[in-house]
Amino acid sequence: MRTKQHPVSHLFEVSLYFQQIVFVGVIVLCLFSIISPPIALLSGVVLVNVFGNPFLAFNHKAITFLLQFSVVGLGFGMNASSAISAGKEGFLLTVFSIFSTLVFGTLLGKWLKTEKKTSHLISCGTAICGGSAIAAIAPVIKSNENQTSVALGVIFILNAIALFAFPLIGHQLDLSQKEFGLWCAISIHDTSSVVGAANKYGAEALQIATTVKLAMALWIIPISIFTAVVFKNKNSKIRIPYFIGLFILAMLLNTYIPATAIVAPHIVGIAKIGLTITLFLIGATLNLNTLKSVGVKPLLQGVFLWIFIAGLGLVSILYLG
Template identity: 60%
Template sequence: MPQLLTKTPENAGTGPLTSAAPAGPFRSFHAPHTLLGFTFTLRQVVFGLVLLYCLSPWSSPPVALALGLVLAQTTGNPFGAQTKKATAKLLQFSVIGLGFGMNAHAAVQAGREGLLFTVASICGTLVLGYFAGRWLKLNRSVTHLISCGTAICGGSAIAAVAPVLRAKDEEISVALGTVFVLNALALFAFPPIGHALAMTQNQFGLWCAIAIHDTSSVVGAAAAYGDQALQVATTVKLARALWIIPVALGTALAFKQKGVKVKLPYFILGFIVAMLLNTWLPALQPVGAVLVRLAKIGLTVTLFFIGAGLSAGVLRAVGARPYVLGVLLWGVVSTVSLYVILHAV
């Protein structure tokens, strides 16, 4: 958890306290104040208070993401480097914790139902992304990163494929920015659509796993719909994430890259172990219930951190064409998978 206060005089004049304050109504939030030997800014205090709310039982993943987005556009995130580093780890531990609320038998059934959808949607998205990227005259690396993020599991897929591509930092940032913005939209849009179409828990969970990019938003949207939707969505999404490995290897061949290493999503193994323990060791279920509650809190905080990182500067830096590609791919995957699920599941 980021520190709210910074001790002086050792740290005075360093870190976020010395960043240039922006013009406008929130300029005063960047000014340093001293109390009892500690130096802090009002935006640090605001960040800390919102974080405490996200840790409370009154918050939820959509609310946390919305609060993060509001914070990013107003006072800004005073702990950007720390939250960026914590987001990936916190999400991984949260996913493992959710495994203690899953049943292995139900997960296998959900995985079987989602396998055909997974294979078809991944292959179709990568092919469509290739041709759409050429049509939009986008950089080949950016096109492939956005396509992989849409096809598999958002930021995790981009992080795994980027080293294989030897992608530049700005290319990775563009892809991540595109995916995270669409993730935020999906988290708010999918539950109302599911209710309007009277989707079953199983249908909605499957749709989330296929049509929403990042695991955090998949779990957040499914949790807002119901426990069964959450179980189906998490299981299918994590099974889908395993496709990072063959897609990364295929990327190395397609882009003729040699001597690269593929980053394996080891946290998925932790999820499977937690699920097996919950299924075969009933005595652990009371402890598992606590871990599941902590995991859901961790997910809520993760989405707050993601929202707090989507500043206006990040949104502008992406540019129009990557968003067009991202929206096009997302729109096709969402509508086609929704049609198939409503008529076949």
């Protein structure tokens, strides 16, 4: 005999089914480039707060894979010589910004009395490459789930703001493609938002920003070693961002193998779609619970640290570059 389904249970199933349809529908819009990266991010924020995220369990893995895939794909649209030139020009600024951010972040954390491990994760995320740096540093300092999620929440909130604010500020200040590319690579936390903002500004800005940001990501290794010493965790496993090697390989193929020109534009197009979906998924993590769980002190530390590095980077590029 067939058991009669409870009305509440049936309603929950219908609700979940509707959530899945809406969620997949936005991803389809991203696939056909109907919505831009900033709108995709905003759509994720709106959907998760109105309907919820039916695929939350898979979100983190999907973001990680799609971001790495997209970055490698963007390498097929870049020239190695130009990238090396951009990397050289941004090297000293990169080193200065990373260490000044870590020092100022440590002082801010002590002043605001932010929990030590959370403070360090926010500082590393701001200094190097956002969520990727936090994911790499978290096991080194053996942070718990709450400490890691708070730091990620701060970074993702500020990334969402940066994606909209930086291109507007860049145009208001009449920054060149080169200046904007350097500035957003130094000042925006996550690679996804750096690429999204730079892509909106122009092709040259995109190449400079992506190259400089990925060069910054390599600092995960020495900073992880330094962190292990400071936190006295000798047995910590250090994560190496191997996908950066694939990005360099894609760039070399595009520069020195003429046959690559046949498929390169299509790969770049797919990579940009992947980036748009990534930003949508990041937006879909920013629900009200995330905002509430962050807390005032960590958020203040993130904001002050962000203003510090964005202001310092801008002054350095405009007056010392």
